[in-house]
Amino acid sequence: xxxxxxLGAFLAVAAGYVAAAFAWGRYRRRDGSNxxxxxxxxxxxxxxxx
Amino acid sequence: xxxxxxLDPLFVLVVGTYLLVVAAIGYYGYARTASEADFLVAxxxxxxxxxxxxxxxxxxxxxxxxGAFGVHYLFxxxxxxxxxxxxxxxxxxxxxxxxxxxxxxRVTLTDFVAARYADDGAGGDYARAVSALVxxxxxxxxxxxxxxxxxxxxxxVLGVPQPLGVGAMALVAxxxxxxxGMRASVLTxxxxxxxxxxxxxxxxxxxxxxAGGVAGVNAVxxxxxxxxxxxxxxxxxxxxxxxxSAFYIVAAPDxxxxxxxxxxxxxxxxxxxxxxxxxxxVAVTVALLGVTMRVLFPALSTPDLAGVVMSQFxxxxxLGGLFVAAVFSAxxxxxxxVLIVSAAGLAHDVYAKLVAPDATERTKLRAxxxxxxxxxxxxxxxxxxRGLFGGLIQFVVILLLSLLGSAFFAPVLxxxxxxRANTPGGVAGMVAGFATAxxxxxxxxxxxxxxxxxxxxxxDPVLPGVAVSLVATVTVSLATGDPSRRSLxxxxxxxxxxxxxxxxx
Numbered sequence: 197x198x199x200x201x202x203l204g205a206f207l208a209v210a211a212g213y214v215a216a217a218f219a220w221g222r223y224r225r226r227d228g229s230n231x232x233x234x235x236x237x238x239x240x241x242x243x244x245x246x
Numbered sequence: 247x248x249x250x251x252x253l254d255p256l257f258v259l260v261v262g263t264y265l266l267v268v269a270a271i272g273y274y275g276y277a278r279t280a281s282e283a284d285f286l287v288a289x290x291x292x293x294x295x296x297x298x299x300x301x302x303x304x305x306x307x308x309x310x311x312x313g314a315f316g317v318h319y320l321f322x323x324x325x326x327x328x329x330x331x332x333x334x335x336x337x338x339x340x341x342x343x344x345x346x347x348x349x350x351x352r353v354t355l356t357d358f359v360a361a362r363y364a365d366d367g368a369g370g371d372y373a374r375a376v377s378a379l380v381x382x383x384x385x386x387x388x389x390x391x392x393x394x395x396x397x398x399x400x401x402x403v404l405g406v407p408q409p410l411g412v413g414a415m416a417l418v419a420x421x422x423x424x425x426x427g428m429r430a431s432v433l434t435x436x437x438x439x440x441x442x443x444x445x446x447x448x449x450x451x452x453x454x455x456x457a458g459g460v461a462g463v464n465a466v467x468x469x470x471x472x473x474x475x476x477x478x479x480x481x482x483x484x485x486x487x488x489x490x491s492a493f494y495i496v497a498a499p500d501x502x503x504x505x506x507x508x509x510x511x512x513x514x515x516x517x518x519x520x521x522x523x524x525x526x527x528v529a530v531t532v533a534l535l536g537v538t539m540r541v542l543f544p545a546l547s548t549p550d551l552a553g554v555v556m557s558q559f560x561x562x563x564x565l566g567g568l569f570v571a572a573v574f575s576a577x578x579x580x581x582x583x584v585l586i587v588s589a590a591g592l593a594h595d596v597y598a599k600l601v602a603p604d605a606t607e608r609t610k611l612r613a614x615x616x617x618x619x620x621x622x623x624x625x626x627x628x629x630x631x632r633g634l635f636g637g638l639i640q641f642v643v644i645l646l647l648s649l650l651g652s653a654f655f656a657p658v659l660x661x662x663x664x665x666r667a668n669t670p671g672g673v674a675g676m677v678a679g680f681a682t683a684x685x686x687x688x689x690x691x692x693x694x695x696x697x698x699x700x701x702x703x704x705x706d707p708v709l710p711g712v713a714v715s716l717v718a719t720v721t722v723s724l725a726t727g728d729p730s731r732r733s734l735x736x737x738x739x740x741x742x743x744x745x746x747x748x749x750x751x
Contacts, residue, residue: 199323199464199475199537203530206326210526213333217522220340221515 253404260567261574264441268434268575272422275430282353282594282610285427285586290351292507296436298520300504303435305332305495305521306442306528307580311573312395313640316549318536322467322474324484326533331488333522335495338659340518343496345511346662350736353506354587355499355654356381356595362661363672364733371599373673377654378591380680381499382621384649385588389581389625391642393419395550396577397629398639402554403570412629415577420622423582423589424615428507431582438575439524445568446531449561453538456560460534466541474537486705490644493651493712497658500583503590550639581622589617644706645687652683652711656719664723665738671723679715683707 197205279285292300307313317325347358359377360370396415400406406414422430457463467474477484495501508514532553539552542560546552553573557566593613598605605613657675660667686707689696704710734740 197476199467199534200460202323202475203326203534206330206533207526207530209330210333210522210529213330213337214519214522214526216337217340217519218516220337221512221519224345224515225512 254563256563257567257570260564261571264568264571265574267437268422268578271433271437272426272430275426275428275433278429279427279611281607282598282614285611285614290507290509292432292504292513293509294513294516295520296432297504297508297513297517298524299439300432300435300507301501301517301521302524302528303439303442303576303579304500304504304583305498306439306525307392307576307643309391309580309640309643310528310532311442311553311576312399312550313391313643314532315536315539315553316551317640318533319540319546319552320549321478322471322476322540323533323537324473324477324479325487326529327477327484328487328491329525329529331485332491332495333525334488335492336518336522338492339496339501340515342659343662344502344505344514344518346737347502348505348508348511348514351506353503354590354594355497355502355658356591358502358658358661359672359676360595360599361736362667362733363657363669365669365730366673368600370669370733373669374595374599376673376676378595380653380676381650382588382591384646384653384680385499385584386621386624386628387649388584388643388646389588389622390628391639391646392577392581392584393625394629394642395639396574398548398550399554399570399573399577402548402551403558409630412626416622416626416629419578419581419585420619422578423585423622424618426582427614428503428586431579431586432504432507434575434582435579438572438579441568441572441575443524443527445565445572446528446535448565449556449569450531450534452562452565453535453542453556453560457538457541463538463541467537470540470544474540480705482703482705484705486709487644489712490647490651490706490708493655493708494647496651497654499587499650499654500580503587504583585618585622586614588621589614592617592621648683648687648706648708648711649680651708652679652715653677655679655712656715660716660719660723662737665734666723666728667719668723668726668729669733670726671719671721674722675715675719678718679711682714683711686710 314325350358350361352358352361356374356377360374363373364370366372393412393416397408397412400411400414401408454460454463457466464475479487505514508517535556536552539546539556543552543555546555554570557569560566561569593610593616597613597617598610602609653676656679657667657672660675661672684707686696690701690707731740
């Protein structure tokens with residue numbers, strides 16, 4: 197495998213990770229019944245860990 | 247590498263200006279730090295962009311700009327895939343750990359351990375002390391690598407003898423951390439992340455132009471050794487490195503403290519995305535620069551210095567100065583994160599909780615600063631005997647990842663998501679994981695008593711470490727009583743009348 201092919205493949209995988217991370221954040225914001233409490237900055241447990 | 251080149255005044259100006267900016271940030275942090283919460287978590291005021299930068303900068307230490315650079319120089323581009331293991335760990339943290347920990351909202355990882363594993367007859371303080379001890383020992387190994395890197399850079403740039411360079415680096419880091427605390431630390435991280443990304447991006451075209459472009463580098467590397475453009479590591483080694491990074495980052499004590507410094511769980515999620523994007527840029531550029539340096543300077547006696555040599559001989563005084571400043575800053579920002587966490591282990595977890603629970607805020611702040619001083623001096627001694635940990639800086643960093651990943655991955659993940667995990671199980675998981683990883687390292691790298699048939703398939707101590715820790719946490723939890731309502735309530739819905747109350751101490 198050439199240098200550019202390997203780094204290109206790596207960049208594609210990296211882009212996938214970044215996209216997945218932001219997508220999960222968006223999903224949780226849209227979905228999240230807990231986000232209201234987050235936004236208030238309280239330290240209350242949300243039950244998210246269940 | 248030849249003699250130390252004469253310093254260009256412009257180079258000195260750039261490095262000096264950068265370090266002055268960092269010192270000013272340190273003073274700002276000092277002036278705004280009035281309590282232990284300020285010192286340790288910047289009063290929970292960090293937003294997603296600064297948060298992402300601080301997560302990235304904390305992680306991308308001398309291990310990246312010095313260590314990974316050196317590994318790419320020596321072994322080629324294939325080492326870049328280790329980042330994908332690390333990012334897998336970040337995604338696990340994103341979904342299962344970091345937001346949950348932020349919502350729990352304390353100060354350090356040991357606070358989580360003390361709250362979730364509170365049934366030790368002392369309200370979790372013994373479990374806390376065990377985790378603090380693991381952190382202090384593990385991070386002492388890590389600090390040794392960082393300070394060694396600082397000493398190497400000082401030696402290369404200024405011709406300072408290594409013992410003096412190591413001492414000077416430790417002194418600056420300790421003074422900076424003891425005064426600035428977390429607020430200075432996160433702001434320095436932001437500056438450092440920007441400089442790392444911009445500096446690395448600007449350096450790529452300069453280096454590639456001299457080396458004949460990507461095609462030229464590819465051709466020369468292929469003729470030197472094909473594995474330099476392919477994969478020099480065995481599958482077992484690569485999987486081992488990736489696993490060490492992944493298991494560590496899921497519950498990394500220094501990153502957890504950063505997470506607690508952010509505004510809320512949503513901020514944490516966005517910050518992790520920002521952090522991954524920054525890391526991706528740095529990962530690719532460091533890989534490309536490392537192998538390009540192999541083409542241009544094929545016979546460096548110290549591969550760890552490939553980046554510094556590049557800044558001295560290739561980049562010119564301004565960009566070169568910026569790169570060296572970024573290396574110092576990378577070391578500083580990581581050392582201060584780690585020192586804060588280690589100091590918290592002694593001052594917040596042992597002194598303030600077990601020795602002097604009635605201490606005033608002022609006394610606790612002093613205790614944290616004193617702990618920074620003590621913990622900053624031990625690695626200097628170890629740094630001057632680097633043979634203790636062996637080899638390239640990157641591999642010393644990976645050893646730390648293995649030790650702490652083995653200790654915390656299972657107890658933290660199971661503690662957040664498995665109600666049945668209890669205090670004896672959590673403590674057994676931490677101790678067994680750490681001991682197994684440390685024993686495996688000693689048995690393979692120091693005394694070579696682990697059979698080769700095993701080491702051929704198990705590329706890193708983290709694999710047996712996490713496996714033993716998982717088994718210990720689960721079996722000991724199942725073999726002993728249910729956790730108390732008190733230890734479950736911060737993390738799970740625990741109805742008053744579900745019978746768990748019966749187990750409350």
